[in-house]
Amino acid sequence: MNFEEVLPLLKQGKKALRSGWNGKGMFVVRQKGYPEGIKCNKQTAEAWNLNEGDLFKVHPYLQIKNADGTHAMWVPSIGDIFAEDWEIVE
Known part of the structure; x- marks a missing residue:
């Protein structure tokens, strides 16, 4: 899959990964x-x-689970956007 195909699935609540990630x-x-x-x-x-206690508004965002188990906000790289090795995690 490419990123254009996986983005709508992320919006539906699916988890995605790249087989090329180490x-x-x-x-x-x-x-x-x-x-x-x-x-x-x-x-x-x-x-x-x-x-x-102040009100803090946050727009939707992408989050990654790293190999060490930590989580971070995530922005795709150019390589991620043009990659063809995206998969949905079942």
Whole structure:
């Protein structure tokens, strides 16, 4: 699959990976974000110079599960966008 094919499936809640990625267990998901807002915790408040509990609005975003089990916000590289080795995780 290519990225154009996998993006709608991510929007439907599917998990996707590239067979060309070196790390085992890695995959990408779409996170819905918090378009109506969520009360920010202490860490977020300090990072954005807000008060703990202030409303923090977050648009949808992509998130990756890394090979070491950690998670991070993710933006596809040019290589990811033009790759033809995307797969859906079942």
